[in-house]
Amino acid sequence: xxxxxxxxxxxxxxxxxxxxxxxxxxxxxxxxxxxxxxxxxxxxxxxxxxxxxxxxxxxxxxxxxxxxxxxxxxxxxxxxxxxxxxxxxxxxxxxxxxxxxxxxxxxxxxxxxxxxxxxxxxxxxxxxxxxxxxxxxxxxxxxxxxxxxxxxxxxxxxxxxxxxxxxxxxxxxxxxxxxxxxxxxxxxxxxxxxxxxxxxxxxxxxxxxxxxxxxxxxxxxxxxxxxxxxxxxxxxxxxxxxxxxxxxxxxxxxxxxxxxxxxxxxxxxxxxxxxxxxxxxxxxxxxxxxxxxxxxxxxxxxxxxxxxxxxxxxxxxxxxxxxx
Amino acid sequence: xxxxxxxxxxxxxxxxxxxxxxxxxxxxxxxxxxxxxxxxxxxxxxxxxxxxxxxxxxxxxxxxxxxxxxxxxxxxxxxxxxxxxxxxxxxxxxxxxxxxxxxxxxxxxxxxxxxxxxxxxxxxxxxxxxxxxxxxxxxxxxxxxxxxxxxxxxxxxxxxxxxxxxxxxxxxxxxxxxxxxxxxxxxxxxxxxxxxxxxxxxxxxxxxxxxxxxxxxxxxxxxxxxxxxxxxxxxxxxxxxxxxxxxxxxxxxxxxxxxxxxxxxxxxxxxxxxxxxxxxxxxxxxxxxxxxxxxxxxxxxxxxxxxxxxxxxxxxxxxxxxxxxxxxxxxxxxxxxxxxxxxxxxxxxxxxxxxxxxxxxxxxxxxxxxxxxxxxxxxxxxxxxxxxxxxxxxxxxxxxxxx
Numbered sequence: 001x002x003x004x005x006x007x008x009x010x011x012x013x014x015x016x017x018x019x020x021x022x023x024x025x026x027x028x029x030x031x032x033x034x035x036x037x038x039x040x041x042x043x044x045x046x047x048x049x050x051x052x053x054x055x056x057x058x059x060x061x062x063x064x065x066x067x068x069x070x071x072x073x074x075x076x077x078x079x080x081x082x083x084x085x086x087x088x089x090x091x092x093x094x095x096x097x098x099x100x101x102x103x104x105x106x107x108x109x110x111x112x113x114x115x116x117x118x119x120x121x122x123x124x125x126x127x128x129x130x131x132x133x134x135x136x137x138x139x140x141x142x143x144x145x146x147x148x149x150x151x152x153x154x155x156x157x158x159x160x161x162x163x164x165x166x167x168x169x170x171x172x173x174x175x176x177x178x179x180x181x182x183x184x185x186x187x188x189x190x191x192x193x194x195x196x197x198x199x200x201x202x203x204x205x206x207x208x209x210x211x212x213x214x215x216x217x218x219x220x221x222x223x224x225x226x227x228x229x230x231x232x233x234x235x236x237x238x239x240x241x242x243x244x245x246x247x248x249x250x251x252x253x254x255x256x257x258x259x260x261x262x263x264x265x266x267x268x269x270x271x272x273x274x275x276x277x278x279x280x281x282x283x284x285x286x287x288x289x290x291x292x293x294x295x296x297x298x299x300x301x302x303x304x305x306x307x308x309x310x311x312x313x314x315x316x317x318x319x320x321x322x323x324x
Numbered sequence: 325x326x327x328x329x330x331x332x333x334x335x336x337x338x339x340x341x342x343x344x345x346x347x348x349x350x351x352x353x354x355x356x357x358x359x360x361x362x363x364x365x366x367x368x369x370x371x372x373x374x375x376x377x378x379x380x381x382x383x384x385x386x387x388x389x390x391x392x393x394x395x396x397x398x399x400x401x402x403x404x405x406x407x408x409x410x411x412x413x414x415x416x417x418x419x420x421x422x423x424x425x426x427x428x429x430x431x432x433x434x435x436x437x438x439x440x441x442x443x444x445x446x447x448x449x450x451x452x453x454x455x456x457x458x459x460x461x462x463x464x465x466x467x468x469x470x471x472x473x474x475x476x477x478x479x480x481x482x483x484x485x486x487x488x489x490x491x492x493x494x495x496x497x498x499x500x501x502x503x504x505x506x507x508x509x510x511x512x513x514x515x516x517x518x519x520x521x522x523x524x525x526x527x528x529x530x531x532x533x534x535x536x537x538x539x540x541x542x543x544x545x546x547x548x549x550x551x552x553x554x555x556x557x558x559x560x561x562x563x564x565x566x567x568x569x570x571x572x573x574x575x576x577x578x579x580x581x582x583x584x585x586x587x588x589x590x591x592x593x594x595x596x597x598x599x600x601x602x603x604x605x606x607x608x609x610x611x612x613x614x615x616x617x618x619x620x621x622x623x624x625x626x627x628x629x630x631x632x633x634x635x636x637x638x639x640x641x642x643x644x645x646x647x648x649x650x651x652x653x654x655x656x657x658x659x660x661x662x663x664x665x666x667x668x669x670x671x672x673x674x675x676x677x678x679x680x681x682x683x684x685x686x687x688x689x690x691x692x693x694x695x696x697x698x699x700x701x702x703x704x705x706x707x708x709x710x711x712x713x714x715x716x717x718x719x720x721x722x723x724x725x726x727x
Contacts (some may be wrong), residue, residue, distance in 0.1 A: 029564075029565075030565065030566065056564075056568075058533065058537075058564065059504070085502060086502075124423070125422035125474070125485055126424065126485070126501075127480075127487065127488055128488060128501065129487075129500075129501040130487070259727070265723075266720075266721065290723070290727060292724060295711055295714045298482065298709075299483055300704070300705055300710075301474070302704060302707050303705060303709060306708075306710065307710050308724060313724055313725065317725075320727045
């Protein structure tokens with residue numbers, strides 16, 4: 001047990017699964033390696049060889065995401081690591097193949113595969129294609145694929161292991177912003193159950209919900225909320241599909257107020273579904289949503305910073321909801 | 325000299341070795357050869373060198389006027405020293421630079437030779453390592469620098485940064501951060517030319533990593549089918565980020581990929597601006613004549629890291645000590661630097677001497693510094709501007725503040 005960066009924690013989980021599952025294969029556009037703060041090195045290529053770690057995969061996401069689907073049909077489980085500027089490259093394969101095959105084949109086809117999708121998040125200076133977030137909600141709209149989105153290294157490792165062990169396809173969102181979040185990560189393999197929310201902080205005044213990079217900002221807002229005298233209940237759904245709506249709705253019912261934060265774009269960002277379901281369930285009577293505007297992310301840091309729902313904006317929104 | 329300047333093997337030879345009939349060529353060619361002859365010291369050697377320079381036994385580099393050669397050289401200088409200027413600004417840190425910067429240094433002869441064969445109204449589509457393409461197509465140093473600083477006076481008004489600099493008015497359809505897409509956009513631009521009945525050509529640049537996805541094949545296949553005025557230039561610098569090209573694709577000469585589609589396809593020495601120009605000129609002539617696309621692979625070298633300034637030093641050319649490549653290679657590449665090579669050729673041709681070259685370089689450096697000053701003085705864009713330019717009209721809602 002130690003504090004480990006996100007990348008290392010995830011690779012540690014994959015390493016454990018590769019040891020027990022002799023077919024598990026990973027495609028990666030470079031060497032899948034990571035070094036722990038203690039100097040421990042994970043080098044999956046060295047450990048498991050070239051067939052299971054086809055090193056030096058070309059910049060051809062369609063090839064290896066499609067290949068993973070084909071492998072899955074033959075019972076070979078795999079992970080397709082897809083870089084952060086290509087968050088929708090898998091889309092057609094997921095929509096027309098990966099999400100449909102089990103159903104279309106009357107239950108014959110199994111899809112034991114994970115798309116490890118890196119996300120850029122709202123980074124300054126990258127502009128447009130390399131500073132995006134929120135595409136998880138696009139995949140959550142597709143039947144037949146599970147969507148998980150950790151906000152810290154502990155959840156990342158546990159969700160990756162759960163995703164690998166799941167007989168169904170899972171898209172696993174890994175935003176760079178979660179890497180530096182300080183959580184203890186056990187050395188051994190463990191699962192974080194897909195579809196189970198995490199109660200980050202108990203409270204009575206307002207329910208605040210968000211996932212991935214938005215949850216990183218919500219966590220940063222905790223001191224500001226306290227200083228404002230707001231006793232917030234904070235929930236991280238960790239999965240968008242299946243969505244752990246019961247836990248969130250119970251909280252919204254208790255506090256009466258739901259503030260949902262998303263780094264995706266305003267229209268149809270993932271938390272919109274949470275708000276809609278809570279409203280339909282009669283959970284809460286005041287709802288608000290902070291999201292990145294319906295604009296691509298600009299490069300200038302002041303511009304993108306202003307457009308991103310960050311900790312100060314979350315505190316301000318919560319204050320407004322408490323007084324309004 | 326001949327072997328040093330000789331181009332890589334040509335993998336497909338649908339056109340004959342004779343040069344196309346070019347009016348006024350005789351005189352120019354004679355003076356070109358005489359100039360070379362002074363150095364080569366004999367007609368036989370000289371003739372061999374001329375052919376080698378031109379690449380693939382073509383001598384079309386001889387159709388370049390003295391003025392054009394000097395323009396190409398000045399642009400290569402601008403490309404080199406603007407990027408060295410950016411490197412220094414990043415490394416010094418005073419300007420608190422952020423974002424990415426993919427240096428093209430070492431590869432300049434490719435942009436120089438290719439764009440030297442284009443007209444002002446032709447189109448280019450670039451990629452993430454595209455500063456050199458822009459400068460050769462007439463990109464304004466002030467506006468480029470200001471974009472690096474994400475300022476209002478930048479080409480993209482602070483929206484885009486290095487990876488997305490665009491000047492549609494000059495036929496620069498943009499740098500682009502997504503690998504491979506330049507080819508399909510370039511082929512689309514070529515289709516647009518066909519629709520409008522224009523005489524322009526569209527050129528896409530892509531790295532060796534860009535040939536490995538479907539967009540590239542789609543572009544080539546359809547450009548061949550519709551005989552589009554399209555040229556795809558692959559800048560093979562030997563590394564897909566940090567991965568050797570040899571580990572990403574089974575063929576050694578990437579021009580081979582065009583053969584199955586019956587597309588004239590060439591591999592050329594990308595450090596030799598004359599060789600690149602010669603091959604490109606043929607491709608451009610073909611495209612303008614409605615004969616369809618050409619695929620060109622230029623073998624070249626990137627002196628710095630994939631992105632950023634890792635191991636780069638102020639005042640030193642090239643980044644040494646990077647884990648994925650050997651310093652011996654980097655030294656060898658720098659020995660084959662296209663810039664002094666071009667300079668020496670121009671000196672041999674009598675167009676330049678060391679004194680003139682130094683003055684030209686000093687002037688270019690002054691322009692680069694002026695562009696950095698321009699960037700520093702250019703105002704910051706207003707935050708709210710980020711909500712504009714989503715559509716032709718209006719702004720989107722500031723949903724980050726909705727509560």
